[in-house]
Structures are given as structure tokens and as C-alpha cells.
Amino acid sequence: MRKVTCVASDAGGTMTDMFFVDEEGNFVIGKASTTPRDEFIGFWESMKDAAEQWGIDLEKESQKVLPSVEVISYAGTTMMNVLLTRLGDKIGLIVTKGQEDHLMHGRGRQSYAGYSYDDRLHTASHIHEPPLVPRRLVKGVTERVNMFGEIVIPLYEDEARQVVEELLEENVNSIAVSFLYSYLNPENERRMREIAQEVMKGRDREVPILLSSEISPIMREGSRINAVTLQAYGAEPVRKQLLSMEKRLRERGYKYPLQILLSTGGIARITYPRLIEAFFSGPIGGMMGARAISQTVGIPNLVCTDLGGTSFDVGLIIGGEYFYLREVEMGRMLFNIPTVWMDSIGGGTGEYIRIDPVTKRLIVGPESAGAEPGPVCYNMGNTIPTVMDCMLIMGWLNPNYYLGGKLPLHTKLAYDAIKEKLADPLGLDPYEVAEGAVNILSNRTREEVRTRLFARGLSPADFHLLIYGGAGPLLMAEISRGLPFKGIFTVWWAAAFSAFGVAGMDHIHRYNRSTSIYVPHGAGPEEKMRAGEILNEIWEDLEKIANKDLDEEGIPKDQRKFQQVAYLRYFLQLDDVETPSPVNRIKSPEEWDGLINSFEEIYSNVFGEGAKQPEAGYQILEAGLIATAPRVKPALRKRPVSGESPPQKAYKGRRRVFYHGEWHDAKIWEMELLEPGNVVEGMAIIEQPATTLVVPPDRKVRVDEWGFLWMYER
Amino acid sequence: MEISKDVLAALIDGKLDWERTKAIISGEKDLDRFDKYIEILQERVPWKEKIVLPLGEHLYIVQKDREYVVKCDCGYEFGDYRVNWKLNALIHVRDTKEKLLEVYPYPESPGLPDPEYCNIREFYCPNCGALLEVEAVPKFYPIIFDFLPDLGTFYSDWLNRPLPFPTEFKDLTYDVTKEWRKELEE
Numbered sequence: 001m002r003k004v005t006c007v008a009s010d011a012g013g014t015m016t017d018m019f020f021v022d023e024e025g026n027f028v029i030g031k032a033s034t035t036p037r038d039e040f041i042g043f044w045e046s047m048k049d050a051a052e053q054w055g056i057d058l059e060k061e062s063q064k065v066l067p068s069v070e071v072i073s074y075a076g077t078t079m080m081n082v083l084l085t086r087l088g089d090k091i092g093l094i095v096t097k098g099q100e101d102h103l104m105h106g107r108g109r110q111s112y113a114g115y116s117y118d119d120r121l122h123t124a125s126h127i128h129e130p131p132l133v134p135r136r137l138v139k140g141v142t143e144r145v146n147m148f149g150e151i152v153i154p155l156y157e158d159e160a161r162q163v164v165e166e167l168l169e170e171n172v173n174s175i176a177v178s179f180l181y182s183y184l185n186p187e188n189e190r191r192m193r194e195i196a197q198e199v200m201k202g203r204d205r206e207v208p209i210l211l212s213s214e215i216s217p218i219m220r221e222g223s224r225i226n227a228v229t230l231q232a233y234g235a236e237p238v239r240k241q242l243l244s245m246e247k248r249l250r251e252r253g254y255k256y257p258l259q260i261l262l263s264t265g266g267i268a269r270i271t272y273p274r275l276i277e278a279f280f281s282g283p284i285g286g287m288m289g290a291r292a293i294s295q296t297v298g299i300p301n302l303v304c305t306d307l308g309g310t311s312f313d314v315g316l317i318i319g320g321e322y323f324y325l326r327e328v329e330m331g332r333m334l335f336n337i338p339t340v341w342m343d344s345i346g347g348g349t350g351e352y353i354r355i356d357p358v359t360k361r362l363i364v365g366p367e368s369a370g371a372e373p374g375p376v377c378y379n380m381g382n383t384i385p386t387v388m389d390c391m392l393i394m395g396w397l398n399p400n401y402y403l404g405g406k407l408p409l410h411t412k413l414a415y416d417a418i419k420e421k422l423a424d425p426l427g428l429d430p431y432e433v434a435e436g437a438v439n440i441l442s443n444r445t446r447e448e449v450r451t452r453l454f455a456r457g458l459s460p461a462d463f464h465l466l467i468y469g470g471a472g473p474l475l476m477a478e479i480s481r482g483l484p485f486k487g488i489f490t491v492w493w494a495a496a497f498s499a500f501g502v503a504g505m506d507h508i509h510r511y512n513r514s515t516s517i518y519v520p521h522g523a524g525p526e527e528k529m530r531a532g533e534i535l536n537e538i539w540e541d542l543e544k545i546a547n548k549d550l551d552e553e554g555i556p557k558d559q560r561k562f563q564q565v566a567y568l569r570y571f572l573q574l575d576d577v578e579t580p581s582p583v584n585r586i587k588s589p590e591e592w593d594g595l596i597n598s599f600e601e602i603y604s605n606v607f608g609e610g611a612k613q614p615e616a617g618y619q620i621l622e623a624g625l626i627a628t629a630p631r632v633k634p635a636l637r638k639r640p641v642s643g644e645s646p647p648q649k650a651y652k653g654r655r656r657v658f659y660h661g662e663w664h665d666a667k668i669w670e671m672e673l674l675e676p677g678n679v680v681e682g683m684a685i686i687e688q689p690a691t692t693l694v695v696p697p698d699r700k701v702r703v704d705e706w707g708f709l710w711m712y713e714r
Numbered sequence: 715m716e717i718s719k720d721v722l723a724a725l726i727d728g729k730l731d732w733e734r735t736k737a738i739i740s741g742e743k744d745l746d747r748f749d750k751y752i753e754i755l756q757e758r759v760p761w762k763e764k765i766v767l768p769l770g771e772h773l774y775i776v777q778k779d780r781e782y783v784v785k786c787d788c789g790y791e792f793g794d795y796r797v798n799w800k801l802n803a804l805i806h807v808r809d810t811k812e813k814l815l816e817v818y819p820y821p822e823s824p825g826l827p828d829p830e831y832c833n834i835r836e837f838y839c840p841n842c843g844a845l846l847e848v849e850a851v852p853k854f855y856p857i858i859f860d861f862l863p864d865l866g867t868f869y870s871d872w873l874n875r876p877l878p879f880p881t882e883f884k885d886l887t888y889d890v891t892k893e894w895r896k897e898l899e900e
Contacts, residue, residue, distance in 0.1 A: 118740070125739045127732060357745045367737070 001061075002026075002054050003068045006632050008503030009043060010261075010285050010496070011076025014309045014350070014371040015470070017690075018046040019499035020054070025635025027503075028053040029496035031403055031690050033371055039078050040245050066253035070632050074245065075261035075502050079238045079279040083331040086132070088233035092167035092175045093133045094192060095225065097140035097159075099180065103131035103229065106333075107222040113332040116346050116366035129332050132233045137170060139163035141192065149184030155191050164199040168207070176232040178212035178225045183514040186213030208232070214545075215274065216336040217513045218622065223327050223336040227276060230335060235275035242270040257554075261285060263328065263339040266508025267631065269553040277337055277509075280330040283313040284340045287322050289501030290466055293491075294320050296636045297706060299464050303449060304342070305479060306469040306497070309350035309388075310368040312445050313469075314452045315342035319605065324578060326512065326622070338510050338624075343452060347444050349388040349471040350375060353418075353437045355425055362422070362433070364440045377414040378407070385421055387441050388471075389414035390434035395657035395666070396474060396685065396694050404689030431658050442478035449479060457608075460485045468497035473686075473693035476711055489710045492671045495690030500634065507629040509549060511542040517620040518571060525589035532586030535623055539564045539585065542625035555629045563626040568599040570616040577602050578624075638705040641677035650674050657683060659696055676705045681714060716744055723754050748873060759787050766877070767863055772844050773799065775865070777878055782865065788842035796886040798859040803837040803846060809853065829853075859887055 006021040011034050018030035030050025035042035044058075051058040056065055082088055095102060111126040112119065119125045141160050144153035167175055175196060182189045189211045200206050216227035246258035257269045261281040265288060268278070283306055290304040294317050302317040315322060328339040351365035364387060369375055373382035376389045377399070391397050392414050399409040415430060422437075423430040453460055460483045467476050467490045480488045493500055515538060517531045543562060550560055564584055569576035579599040583591050596618060604612055650673035657666040664683040671688035679702045680686060682695040686709070693709060695701050700714050717725075717738060724730050725738060744750075752765050755774065759765075763776040769784060775795045776785045784792040784799040792799035808814050809829050817834070818826045827834070827850065835857075837847045849858050862885055869877040 116740075122740065125736055127736070354742065356742045358742070363742065366740075 001056065001064065004051075004054075004056075004065055005068060005070050006503050006634060007047065007050075007069055007072040008285075008499045009046060009072075009074050009076065010498040010502055011039060011042065011074075011078070012308065012498075016042040016046040016076070017496035017499040018043075018050040019493070019496050019503045019634070020047075020050045021503055021632075021634040022054075025633075025637060027493070027500070027634050029493045029499065029690065031495065034077065036077070036081060039076060039241075040248055043074070043076075043245070044248075062252040064253070066249070067255055069254055069256075071256060071259055072249060072254055073259040073261060073267055073502050073505070074242070075281045075285050075498065078241050079234065079275075079281075080331060082234045082237050082241075083132075083230065083279060083333075086130070088132065088230075088237055089173040090171065091133055091137070091229070091232045092170065092172040093138045093225070093229055093232075094160075094163055094167075094175060094177045095138065095140055096144060096180045097142045099221070099225075100135070100138045100140045102222065102225055103133055103138060104128075104135055106131070109329075110333055113329045113334065118366070132229050133176075137167065137172060139166060143179060143188045143192075145179065145181040145185045145188060147181060147184075149181060151185065151187060155188045155195075157191075157195055160192055160195045161199055164196045165203075168200065168203055168205060172207060174208040174210060174232045174236070176210045176212070176228045178221075178228050180221065182211070182213040183217035183219060183224070184516070186211065186217070189213045215276070218326065218336040219514045220327065220336060223334045226333050227335045227337060230279065230333075231274070231276045234279065238275060238278070239270060246270060261502050261505070262509070263337055264508065264510040265322070265324075265340045265505070266510070266628070267502070267505045268507065268509065268549075271552055272509075273549055273552060274509075276335070280328055280335075280337065280339055283315070283342045283344065283498065285498030285501035285505075286313070286468060287315050287317070287340050287342055287501065288505050289468075289497050290315070290317055291320065291322055292501065292504040292633075293466065293636065297708075299487075301463045303453065303460070303463045303465045303485070305445070305449060305465065305467050305472060306342075307445060307467070307472040307475060307479075308348050308469045309471065310346070310348040310370060311344050312347035312448060313342045313344045314448055315340075316452065316456075316458075316463075324510075338512055343448070345444070345448055347441060347448070349386065349391065349441070349474070351387050351441065352384045353386065353390070353422060354384065355422060360426065362437055362440060364437055364444075375414070376417040377409040377411065379410045379413055383417055383421075385414065385417045385437075387437055389418060390437045391474060393418060394431060394434050394438070394659070395655050397692055398655070398668070398685075398687055401687055401689065432661065435658060435661065438475075439478075442475045442481075445475060445479050446481065446483070450483060462486070464489065466490070468494040470495040470691050473691050473709075476693060477696045477699050480711070487710060489704075489708045490693065491708050492688055495688070504633045505631070507555060507631050509546060509627045510624060511546055511627070512622055512624040513538050513542060514622050515620060518617060519592075519619075520571075520617040521615045523617075528589040528592040529586075531620070532589075532592050535564075535566060535581075535620070536585045538623045539625060542623075543627075546625055546627040550627060550629070559629040561628045563628070565624045565626060566595060566599075566620050567622040567624070568596075568603075569619050569621075570613045571619045572616070573619070576619075576621065577606065580626075636706055639676045639707065641705050642675045643677055644679045646674050646678040646680060650678075652687065655685065657685060657694075659683060659694075664697060671709075674703050674709075676703050676707065678703045717747065717750075719750055719754060722747075722750055726751075726754060761785070761789050764878075766865060767868070769795075769799075769861065770846065772839065772846055775863070780879060782881055786839045786842060786844065786846070788839060788844070790839055790841035794886060795865075796862060796881075796884055797890050798857060798887040800837050800847065800857050800859075801887065801890060802840070804840050806836040806838065808834040808836070859885065 003023045005023050008019045010017045016034045021027045030046045032042050032045035048058045106128045111128050142156040146152045177192050179189050193209045196209050210232045212224050212228040215231050216224050259267045260278045262277040263280040286306045294302050300319050304315045306313040323341040325339045325341045346366040350368040354363045369386050373380045375386040377392050399411050402409050419430045423433045465485045465488045473490045519531045564581040567576040568579045582594045650670045652668040657664050666683040669686045671686045681700045683697045684695040686693040702710050763778050765774045767775045772787045782795045784795050792802045833853050835849050864883045866877050
């Protein structure tokens with residue numbers, strides 16, 4: 001029997017994807033419907049599906065298979081659900097007096113966060129969600145730290161005692177504290193915690209006290225209050241669910257701790273204290289996978305596109321690395337949580353298609369049918385056609401091979417719905433309408449890719465385009481049409497690409513802290529050293545926190561690696577650049593210059609040599625630390641190249657396919673049976689249980705030695 | 715998006731949850747949405763005149779003989795729709811701290827206006843006493859004419875049918891206040 005060593009998952013809104021790696025680095029993927037009420041069910045079904053590909057019956061043989069698994073990692077929606085369904089803990093929040101309404105008011109941007117572009121402009125639809133903490137459980141205490149980090153009003157201790165009493169009286173399960181400018185000076189917050197602990201001792205009841213200066217010592221009050229509130233509100237309920245998941249895996253033979261994906265681009269054990277970083281892991285797994293491919297295969301610049309049922313995500317990898325956002329939007333709120341950058345727009349194959357009654361235009365989206373009720377062809381009660389229904393009647397999708405045939409698709413239902421709801425009212429042919437709707441989606445995705453590049457002054461000619469997500473390969477030719485990429489490719493495991501990324505991830509934590517450093521142009525050694533000392537102090541503090549976290553997760557000391565970073569910008573610029581420090585502490589003015597040189601090198605790579613502006617001086621408003629430890633990963637391996645013509649066993653027959661207004665007699669191929677070197681000419685369809693690659697008449701696809709599928713013009 | 719009359723009635727009554735309300739706000743409108751909406755309102759008022767356009771929570775522009783007039787749902791008529799209906803409403807002005815504190819809960823409320831600078835005017839129906847509109851304006855500011863619709867264009871360009879009989883799109887409020895001024899001067 002195969003020895004499975006690594007299992008990674010990615011639970012999306014529709015599907016839970018699974019990725020199994022054996023000791024030689026071979027891998028298979030599995031898929032099952034996500035089960036939001038108890039995610040373990042979908043997780044386990046998906047594991048069984050993956051195991052089945054290797055002839056393992058996991059239900060019967062789990063005690064034999066799972067003990068050899070060194071790591072199981074989970075990425076998914078459990079955490080987000082706690083936030084979206086407001087199922088978190090009852091907590092109290094203590095803020096600087098006068099700030100009590102902060103959560104109620106919310107930031108303006110939150111009132112349209114997560115909306116489609118149309119709705120963002122449509123103010124009548126803007127609304128603030130109810131706050132995570134009801135107003136009566138938010139208490140103000142007189143105190144004030146000013147913008148220089150000086151205490152101008154000391155903490156009023158009698159008030160502090162009073163509010164803790166009141167909150168305990170309300171039976172809160174934890175208390176979050178967020179004072180103004182506490183990221184510059186945490187003294188008042190710390191004193192607040194001491195007083196709370198004294199009060200609790202007196203009442204013989206203890207609840208955790210969380211400080212914003214420890215959870216998220218970053219400027220921007222709203223996002224900081226949100227971050228500490230979410231940690232208090234959601235972390236423990238989430239941990240409980242994850243622990244129950246881990247317990248059930250252990251009952252089935254798994255021996256080690258369950259691991260989770262962090263938005264910071266790393267993996268941590270579920271005992272990791274700053275669990276808020278696990279709430280938003282959305283499309284990050286895919287970016288990790290793309291970086292692994294970029295670094296293994298040696299493709300430095302990648303545009304990564306993930307097309308699924310409900311959204312289309314675009315991210316960039318430049319020079320083998322991705323970028324970070326330091327403020328992230330999730331569940332219609334903004335949080336100070338560093339997150340791997342990827343832009344998401346509505347635009348998936350599950351989107352509804354309608355006719356605007358006034359203009360008689362086809363409208364695609366923004367709402368999507370999701371997993372329930374799904375497209376019309378699922379036959380689960382939906383009668384409004386979706387893009388997927390169009391692709392089905394056009395012959396792109398195989399009705400008997402969706403999820404390997406586990407979910408039969410009803411072509412007639414889809415055809416009738418498109419005819420009745422779209423084609424007849426417009427007086428057009430149903431197939432023409434179907435192609436029109438697909439074109440709207442592909443134009444939108446192509447425009448998104450184009451904008452992401454051109455808005456940054458980048459050219460597709462310097463990039464390769466990587467396409468993944470269950471629906472990505474369907475539109476591979478269309479997303480790239482007219483954009484002169486160096487190359488366009490996908491992989492046979494495109495449908496579980498995010499899970500692949502999770503499997504290949506190191507143990508990484510990121511820590512950030514705000515500060516305020518300015519060093520003018522031509523500064524003397526003293527000024528440089530003063531700046532260096534501020535950085536050294538922050539790095540020292542962050543290393544302490546990192547070591548504490550890693551201790552709790554049980555990572556041995558000799559496996560830990562720390563990279564000190566500073567966020568540098570020219571004075572008064574609005575954006576900064578994450579600059580890894582060449583040294584772990586700045587001990588001389590020359591070492592400060594070394595940091596500046598690294599910054600200017602990255603800066604000129606991103607913005608161009610001529611954009612440098614040293615005479616403005618340098619500013620640092622945030623510093624950070626990246627802590628890493630290695631882990632077992634799947635191996636990408638080359639295979640020998642065989643001839644151009646695919647083996648007979650990969651040929652599945654012919655199917656009529658509608659493309660560019662005409663019916664074609666397309667050859668159908670089984671994706672996983674194609675061998676390196678094989679070339680498939682369009683019009684052809686290359687199928688895999690979880691994804692379908694459409695090769696139009698003017699294109700061909702070649703499999704390379706890594707097993708990647710490259711699309712070329714014929 | 716096709717919305718049934720029942721759902722539309724629930725929307726008018728504010729009985730739909732936000733998710734469904736948002737879907738209706740953001741969705742495209744059925745061609746007969748306006749007529750359905752008017753039908754529901756018409757069924758709810760005790761009088762017979764046809765509603766041409768709703769004006770607010772209690773007010774409607776209705777067709778009365780060869781005139782379009784503003785009418786409260788109790789039946790009280792405010793006259794020609796081109797004259798600011800507020801001129802014929804009962805007005806309560808909150809221009810002292812005492813009066814303002816009746817609506818602002820705390821003396822230290824940050825939103826409490828300075829009565830020397832800002833007044834709150836409430837407009838009531840003289841017949842049923844329903845609160846019809848509130849405006850917060852600088853002291854001595856003229857009464858605001860909230861909305862003078864171009865009925866003819868709305869009907870011909872948006873509903874694709876002519877208004878039952880034509881009307882000139884023109885603000886007649888000034889004609890009335892001019893008369894008042896004359897009376898005062900005499």
C-alpha cells in the first residue's frame with residue numbers, strides 16, 4: 001500500500017478540495033461538497049475521494065493509512081462562518097472614553113465592503129452590519145496617549161475598575177482592550193489588564209484579557225479595534241471546532257496536530273495564539289502553489305488566475321515572490337491582518353444570467369447560484385440559467401463526467417431554461433445566447449487581468465499566465481486572448497490547486513508593529529544609529545513574541561529562522577515597500593545604509609530606476625518579523641518526454657462543441673492519461689473529473705516534462 | 715427580477731429582511747414594477763382619485779378632475795403639486811434648547827444643534843396629524859421644496875405612455891408667496 005505522508009485541504013463555499021502526497025512526492029486530488037454545518041463531514045468525504053484514486057478505502061483502512069501521515073493541514077471556511085453567522089463569544093470591549101461608538105459607526109468603506117462594483121456606486125444599497133459587540137458591552141475609560149506616544153492623560157483607575165466590574169456582571173467570556181495610539185505606547189493598555197486581573201481575583205472569576213497593542217499593534221484605529229475584537233470574539237469558538245476536527249482525525253489514526261493555513265502565507269498548529277490570522281485564507285493557498293511552481297520550475301513572473309463558481313481572483317508573483325496587503329477586508333469588515341495579496345471580483349461560472357427588462361441586455365451576475373441550489377443542470381430547483389448551464393449545452397462540459405460522474409448534469413433542463421428565459425424573449429438562438437453569456441464572463445476576466453498588469457505599469461510580455469480553479473481551464477484561451485503573454489499554462493490538478501499550495505507551505509508567522517522613523521537625505525551616523533536602535537528594539541520584542549508562539553506550537557528552537565523586515569518609503573509617500581534587512585540588528589551606520597540599499601534595489605525593480613527619490617529622505621512607519629520553520633512538501637518532478645501523439649488510451653471519443661458561432665466535431669481526451677510531449681490540436685476538449693480544458697480551433701495544447709499543459713496558437 | 719405583489723407589499727411595510735431588500739434594491743426592475751407599486755398603494759387609501767406618483771410615506775400626487783394635487787392618505791388635500799405642499803401644512807419649529815431637547819435624548823448629545831444657528835421644522839397634516847417631513851436648516855432659511863417632479867417626462871420617457879392630461883413643469887410656489895406678501899402689505 002502507498003504511504004501517504006501529507007494531506008492538505010481547501011474548503012471553499014462550494015467544494016472541499018483534498019490533496020494527498022505520498023513519500024515519493026506523487027500526488028492525487030479529491031473533491032466533495034462542502035458541509036457548512038459540520039465541516040468534518042465534507043472534509044472526510046473529500047479525503048475518502050482522494051484516497052480512492054490510489055485504491056485505498058479510507059473508511060476501512062484509516063488506522064493503517066493515517067499513522068504514516070506526517071501532516072494534515074486545513075484551510076477553509078469554518079473561521080469565516082463564525083464571523084458571517086455571528087456565532088462568536090459574548091465579549092466585552094474597553095476603549096478610550098469617547099470612542100465607544102466606534103464599532104457602531106464603522107468605517108464608511110465597510111458599508112459597501114464585499115459589494116459588486118455596481119452596488120458600490122449605488123449608495124441606496126450601502127448598510128453597516130450589526131457590530132460584533134453590542135453597544136452596552138462597549139465601555140469607555142478616561143486615558144489618552146497622544147500621537148507621539150506620550151501619556152497626556154493617565155489611566156483613570158477607578159473608572160477602569162468600574163467597567164471591568166460591569167462587564168463581569170454581564171458574564172462576558174473575554175475582554176478586548178483597544179486604546180488610542182496604544183501601538184506607540186502600550187503602557188495604559190497593560191495597566192488596564194493588571195487592574196482587570198485584580199478585579200477578577202477579587203471576584204474569583206477569570207476571563208482572558210486581549211490587548212490591541214499585542215494582537216495588532218498597527219495604526220488605523222478602526223482596523224485595530226476590529227482585529228482585537230475578532231480575536232476575542234471568534235478565536236475560541238473556532239479553536240473548539242478545529243480541536244473537534246483534530247480529535248476525530250486522531251480517532252481515525254492520525255498522530256500529529258492538525259495544521260491550519262494563515263492569511264500571512266504560512267501554516268500553524270491550531271494552538272497558535274493569534275488565530276485571527278486564520279480567518280481569512282481564501283485564495284491564498286493558490287498563491288502559495290503558484291510561488292512553489294515559480295521557484296521550482298524557474299518562472300520568475302507569474303499572473304495567477306483562479307476561476308471558480310462564484311469568484312475570479314488575480315494575483316501577481318514577481319521575481320518568485322508575492323505581495324502583501326496589511327489591511328484586509330473580510331465579512332464586510334476591515335482588519336489589520338497582513339494578508340497575501342490577491343484581488344477578487346465576482347465572476348464565476350455559477351453566476352446567474354438575466355435580461356435587463358429596459359435595455360434588453362444580457363446581465364451576468366453578480367449573484368451566483370453557489371452549491372445550493374446550484375446551476376439549473378444540477379436539477380436542485382434552480383430555474384434561472386447560469387454560465388455553467390451555457391457551457392453544458394455548448395458541449396464544453398461532459399454531463400456524465402462532472403466530478404467523475406458522481407453528479408449527473410441535466411442538459412435538457414439547462415437548454416429549456418436558457419431557451420425560455422433568455423433566447424425566446426430576445427428572439428435569438430439558444431446557443432448564440434449561451435455563447436454571448438460565456439463571452440461576457442470571459443471579457444470581464446480578461447479585462448481584470450489586463451487592468452491588474454497595466455495599472456502597475458507592467459506588460460504581459462514579461463509574464464507567464466497560470467490558470468487554475470475548477471473553471472479556469474474552460475476559459476484558458478479566452479482569458480488570454482489578445483494579451484501577449486510569454487506563455488499560458490495550467491496543471492492537471494487545477495481544480496485542487498489551492499490545496500496543493502497548502503500542502504507545499506512552510507511553517508511561517510509574520511509579526512508587524514507600527515513605529516515612526518524619519519531619516520533625512522545625507523543624515524549623519526548618529527541619526528542613522530538612532531533609527532537603527534528603534535528598529536532593533538522592535539525586532540527584539542517581536543522575536544520574543546514569535547518564540548513564545550513557536551514554543552506553544554512545539555517547534556524546536558534549532559528549526560526556527562527569523563527574517564527582520566522594515567517597511568520603507570520615501571518621506572511622505574503613501575505606499576511603502578517591504579524590505580528584508582540584510583542584518584538581524586543594525587549595529588553600525590554602514591548596516592543602516594545596507595538596509596537603505598536593499599530598499600532602493602526593490603523600489604527600482606518595482607517602480608523603475610528613475611523613480612528613486614533619495615533626496616526626500618526615508619520614512620518607516622512599520623517594522624516586522626518573519627519567523628519560519630521547514631515542513632514536508634509535495635515534490636514536482638520531471639518525467640521523460642515521449643512523442644507528440646497522445647496514447648490511444650487517453651482518447652475518449654468525439655463530441656459536438658459550439659465555439660465562435662459554429663458547431664465543431666471535437667476530440668475528447670482524458671487529461672491525466674496524456675504524457676509529457678503529447679500535443680492536442682483544437683478543436684478538442686481535455687477532461688479531468690474536476691476540471692475541463694477547452695482547446696479552440698486556433699489553439700493547441702502541449703504537455704511538458706513537469707506535466708503542465710501549455711496552450712499555443714496553431 | 716420578478717417581484718410578486720405580496721413581496722412588494724412586504725417591502726413597502728419594511729417587513730423584508732435586509733438580504734432580500736438588498737437583492738431588490740440592486741436587481742434590475744420589472745417593467746411593471748411601478749404600476750404594481752401604485753396598485754398596492756391605491757388599494758390602501760380610502761379615496762378614489764388615481765395616484766399619479768407617490769411623494770413620501772403619506773403623500774401622493776393624485777389626479778383630481780383636470781388637476782394634479784398633493785393628497786395625504788387621510789384624504790386631506792394640499793393643492794396643486796407644483797406649489798410646495800409644506801405651505802399648507804402645520805409647522806412646528808424647534809428653535810429653543812428646550813424644544814430641541816424633546817427630540818435629542820441628552821443635553822450633551824454631540825448632535826444637538828445650536829438653536830441660534832440651526833432650527834428643526836416639523837410638518838404635520840392639518841387633518842390627521844401625521845408627521846410628513848422634517849427639515850434641519852439654518853434659522854430664517856426659506857422652506858425647502860423637496861421635490862418637484864417632471865410628471866410629463868417621467869410618464870413619456872420612463873413609463874412609455876403619456877400622462878393622462880398634460881401639465882406644465884413649473885414651480886408655482888413663488889406665485890402663492892407673492893400673493894401672501896401682497897396681502898401682508900395691504
